[in-house]
Amino acid sequence: MNAQAESYVTDDGRTIGPTVMEMKNITLRFGGVKAITDISFDIREGEIRAIIGPNGAGKSSMLNVISGFYVPQEGEVWYKGKKRPPMKPYQVAQQGIARTFQNIALFEGMTVLDNVMTGRIRQMQSGLFSQALWKGKAEKEEVANREQVEKIIDFLEIQHIRKTPVGRLPYGLKKRVELARALAAEPSILLLDEPMAGMNVEEKEDMSRFILDVNDEFGTTIALIEHDMGVVMDLSDRVVVMDYGKKIGDGTPDEVRNNQDVIDAYLGVAHD
Numbered sequence: 659m660n661a662q663a664e665s666y667v668t669d670d671g672r673t674i675g676p677t678v679m680e681m682k683n684i685t686l687r688f689g690g691v692k693a694i695t696d697i698s699f700d701i702r703e704g705e706i707r708a709i710i711g712p713n714g715a716g717k718s719s720m721l722n723v724i725s726g727f728y729v730p731q732e733g734e735v736w737y738k739g740k741k742r743p744p745m746k747p748y749q750v751a752q753q754g755i756a757r758t759f760q761n762i763a764l765f766e767g768m769t770v771l772d773n774v775m776t777g778r779i780r781q782m783q784s785g786l787f788s789q790a791l792w793k794g795k796a797e798k799e800e801v802a803n804r805e806q807v808e809k810i811i812d813f814l815e816i817q818h819i820r821k822t823p824v825g826r827l828p829y830g831l832k833k834r835v836e837l838a839r840a841l842a843a844e845p846s847i848l849l850l851d852e853p854m855a856g857m858n859v860e861e862k863e864d865m866s867r868f869i870l871d872v873n874d875e876f877g878t879t880i881a882l883i884e885h886d887m888g889v890v891m892d893l894s895d896r897v898v899v900m901d902y903g904k905k906i907g908d909g910t911p912d913e914v915r916n917n918q919d920v921i922d923a924y925l926g927v928a929h930d
């Protein structure tokens with residue numbers, strides 16, 4: 659697929675920009691297992707892009723390629739118009755790509771506020787040495803970090819639990835704190851690995867609303883893996899469908915819903 663240069667406006671009035679990330683002919687193997695076979699797709703600025711497919715289809719592997727956790731044996735990752743050399747996950751994070759995990763990865767003994775603050779590490783420029791030399795600069799930075807974190811805590815409506823240790827929170831709220839921490843990094847692209855997994859209907863509705871609001875308010879591009887089809891079809895601008903490591907569909911929710919290969923492989927059968 660070629661990078662898209664034109665912006666367009668969605669039915670609900672959001673502007674989707676040109677291609678910001680492009681996966682070109684990605685193949686990823688684990689020993690003899692091919693987790694991803696020759697997959698290409700793009701992600702446009704400001705869009706909500708879903709990756710779906712049955713268990714073992716290769717979705718998490720693909721998210722891990724985007725986040726730099728896995729380096730594919732073949733293919734190229736293009737980001738903001740440049741081919742990305744193999745890099746470590748922290749370097750990918752420095753380029754403005756943040757993620758949440760399928761299994762929540764928070765510091766259980768720390769408060770919500772402190773957990774969200776850890777998302778700011780990328781913005782904390784002053785090391786100990788420069789902090790000692792330029793106390794004023796470090797203080798200014800600290801204030802800016804706090805302001806951003808407070809803004810996100812307000813936005814995601816978790817003020818009431820800001821001093822609560824994360825370990826004491828119910829599952830749905832932990833997921834929201836994880837989203838807050840990822841947002842604290844002010845990412846250009848946010849990767850969400852099954853953001854609704856294990857949630858009840860009400861929690862899913864809340865999380866859907868927050869994802870849409872984040873996209874709308876901060877203009878964050880979002881790529882997500884999700885099993886709940888209702889959620890995927892409601893939230894996403896475009897959907898990539900994977901099956902056995904291959905791409906079998908790519909398009910708007912309506913397009914993939916009506917794609918016979920997708921119906922056969924995925925939508926026609928029951929899923930968790």
Ligand SMILES: Nc1ncnc2c1ncn2[C@@H]1O[C@H](COP(=O)(O)OP(=O)(O)OP(=O)(O)O)[C@@H](O)[C@H]1O
Nearest residue numbers: 688691692693711712713714715716717718719720
């Ligand atoms: N670290 C690994 N080592 C070996 N094989 C792996 C590894 N990670 C994934 N695989 C294999 O690659 C394939 C794709 O797995 P992946 O987890 O990406 O699929 P998925 O679509 O995310 O599945 P699920 O929906 O169950 O999370 C599977 O066959 C899996 O067993």
